[in-house]
Amino acid sequence: MTNRQVADILNRIADILLIKDENPFKIKAYRNAAQAIYYLDEDVRLLYEKGKLEEIPGVGKAVREKIEEMLLTGQLAYYENLLQEVPTGVLDMLAIPGIGHKTVKLIYEKTGIASIDDLLKAAEEGRLRSIPGIGEKTEDNIKKGIAMLKQNSGKVNLGIALPLAEKFRDFLLADEKILNASIVGSLRRGKPLVRDIDILVAAYDYKAVHKRAEKFEEVKKIARKNRENVQGKLIYDIDFEIIIVPPEDYYHSLIWTTGSKAHRQVLLAGVDRKSLRGLNREEEVYAQLGIQYIPPELRENRGEIEKARLNLLPPLVEFGDIKGDLHVHSDWSDGGHDIEEMVSKARKKGYNYLAITDHSKSLPISGGLSEERLKAQGKVIDELNQKLNGFKVLKGIEVDILKDGSLDYGDEILENLDIVVASIHSHFKLDKEEQTRRIINAIKSNKVNIIGHLTGRLLNRRNGYELDIDSILKAAAAHKVALEINSHPERLDIDEETAMKAKEYGVKIAVSSDAHHREDLDLIRYGVINARRGWLTPDDIINTWPLDKLISFLNRD
């Protein structure tokens, strides 16, 4: 069992206890333990073997015993028993935005409805409003919430799909009969949500590929296999396909299977693929076609082929270009690590600077900082900077943009910080005009450097609020305010289209992790992928710049 699977079961237990109206702190304890396991940088099995499970913060005797049982037997009696009490369909209902565990429990107990589909039917037939405590609006919100869920159902985000695909690819590559392997399809192009995982392999012996694939621990089911491919399901119900080609066909097939369909149709129109056999790199295939190499993230037929024919593709930002992270939380608010631990991880990543941007006072649940605590944090950072050689910690804040567009601190507080990220965490339902005006007000304050997660979207969970993007970009350009690409795989906000547009308006971008945990600094890779899909170069991205250039930008020099 992987760390992720153990964490998933602990979370599922928490869900069931929620429906059963158990002690909230007990539920929190399971969630804490799940999170701790999820974030472990070591295999939980190794810790078990060393007898160190209880050293994980949040894991005590009870959870330790449950983890041991899961590792030894692959299942957990306590969990199986709980599942007898609460059907999984009821747990699925917890994912519906707008209703919580109390409402789910109420509906289940009063009507016996135990699946999202039955719930939708009941809502459409107006049967829910007769339940005491549920009215027309809640019924309406349930319908909307389910529609939202269904909109992307079957797709998973990059944060789930990419690590799983990489693990699968590496597992395949470890077989000597598999001569080459690459992730392909929309996942290779870096789309934020993907329907399946496709892997292209080069091999003469297709049966060896079948055999190897069947052995991968996270394969749940093989649906079909033949000379050309293996198809089936992975954990989380993600479909996969392994496409098998002989080595001489590997590189042109890489282009074919990476897509997009529109890209390859234009690129390979009138080309006999046989003429592309026997090449040794993907770059050689493009060279043979007489055009510049096109990185996978650009292959969407959005003008990249025309540009490549003229050798005019921009030098896209790369992971190694990132010199620092400008949106990071610490344990001063809702982060999991202290400032020094975050700095240490940032240095390991080869960064030169890191901005600590905890939450402001309007977010008490997230431990938002009072003016006094913010000042105290500033002192700690000053002292830390004295000790650091060749590394700078920037004093920052993720300040809340309040309902009217004013900021959560006065000017005198914000002026004393190195960097101000401003974000919306409340009043998501304002209409387009009000929400746009609100953000533009924040931009016009001249106290803000970066607007965090502009649209508030949560992939698969919540649509972003509607905004007049052009007006916002105009204001941001005029006031030297950058927009964030929030790298969290559930956000990737702003999206690639807005990033492209920002560039047209001359608005700079910060690719930030929004890390709440040391390991979250690694999420930046998803933001970089997103930036590449938006055609961005290092010049467009302020945290690829050296510190002095960044500081002049922050000071609006």
Added chain:
DNA sequence: GCCGTTTTCGGCCCGACTGTTTTCAGTCG
């Protein structure tokens, strides 16, 4: 269920908004 330099029991635990009802429960970030 976890935790502990105010320690082995009692604390953990915010506050605004929404929706359903008339004074509060549920949801969310």
